[in-house]
Amino acid sequence: MKPYYAVIFTSVLTEQKKGYETMAVAMETLAEKQPGFLSFESARNELGISVSYWESEQAILDWKQQLDHLKAQALGKSKWYDRYTIRICKVEREYSFSR
Amino acid sequence: MKPYYAVIFTSVLTEQKKGYETMAVAMETLAEKQPGFLSFESARNELGISVSYWESEQAILDWKQQLDHLKAQALGKSKWYDRYTIRICKVEREYSFSR
8 A cells, every 4th residue: 555644623613603514615625626535424414534545645735835725724714713733644554454 | 643553344235224323333333452552533425434443554454353353343244334445645744623
């Protein structure tokens, strides 16, 4: 397996959810167009967990600095997120099961 | 930051959900007692994402082979999971925001 990278983004939202879902979808669509993007998956109850997968650490750094993404990050901090943690991980191995 | 490890477990359940939630809670409780366990977080919509964090790869291997966990894994494959992917990751860096 060629090594690749995962960004684990866990978050809790504030009460002020207006505009969040639209922005989340827009950012997912934008991320998919970034060089080195592999895939994205997310689930949310009270806690939300989103994981994006990337070919390299550089691809993650480039995405972090993408201009529209920087604007979204600023809005997220000012309005939507009560707290979040971002972890940059190297995927060392994986295995799957399918029925 | 001392490096640590994450296990990203993504899954889709079958229609046969009886017993799943009880077992999921039991396994989380058991994992928390394992040497090297750090923390656990999960969210589920159609897709479920659970992430457990561990001090070392050895702690992850030990948990994978724990006897009650092996039984739960077998039940999971025979009954509850339509598909899953497990990724073993090294957490290289992290940052957090809190309001």
